[in-house]
Amino acid sequence: MYNFGRQLLIMAHIGIFYGSSHGHVENIAQELQLLFGIENADIINIRDANKQDLESYNYLIFGCSTRDKGKIQEDWEFKFNLLSEINFRGKKIALFSLGDQRHYPESFVDGMGILYDKLNENDVKIIGNWYPYGYIFKKSKAFKHGSFVGLALDEQFQHSVTKDRLQKWTDYLKSQFNISAN
Template identity: 30%
Template sequence: MEKIGVFYGSTGGRTEAVVKKLQHFFPNNECEFFDVAKGISEIKNFNNIILATPSYGAGDIQDDWAGNLSNLEAIDFSDKTIGLIGCGDQYSFGAFYVGGLRELYNVLERKNASVVGFTESSGYEFDDSPAIKNGKFVGLVIDDSFDCNEILKRMATWAEEIKKSFK
């Protein structure tokens, strides 16, 4: 499998900690990590891509991602496969759970990108989520208020699924 470019926004460090756990599921230095606060120009160098964002407030995308959405719109995704990760708090922000994830997905959908790794929304407690399409989340959803074993289990299942689509 080709190297995976992992691009994340992380204001408080929680999303960065989540994505760094990916190394457990892609153990042969298959992931290269990029904080989008420094830009997203490196995306063009990868065919396998993971984008991760937390949500803030009323389901808003993380600030560094918000500042890069127009740059994301300018990228040619025709030969790229993308997995998405959304982090959020289902209990405090259950009315618009992981809304930032949907903002990333919307850009990719407009670009006809190949997005893989939709996941079941069961097992969470929230009122509504813009990140659900056809009954599934548009990516892996992590609430780090879950115990670590639950997070790792969800990540392992998702990683195995997206590996099937990555080149």
């Protein structure tokens, strides 16, 4: 909460930061904002984000995609040095990622695993892991100790279940982010 003279500005609790090459991750970021409530969540393109933006929120959601068979979406990659500078102590971070398990079964949502590993170089609390039921893939850097490190979505081939996955994931995160469920 900031006090600008007589004006009191109450910031949203949650910062949804996304990197998106062709708008698919951005669309999901917007759906997440609606599910949490516009008053509770801001959306920021990681391409435009600075240190202060990232440090402004206690609850963070980071969304990415995977490109070039196993590389993280480039806007995130460009911000890796910035991520190293952020003090994440006391914050909760959840990850989501879009991928394509049919065309890239050997690197499904690898970008999310790369982001997870990068964040873990820092002192972070990552929540919102997701069980791998209903997916068909061979390998993923985002699959660790029997679950995905965040929500994995496949808009190319499993669009029909995205809504249900988003609802379940946000229901869980609301309890973690101190937002009452509707």
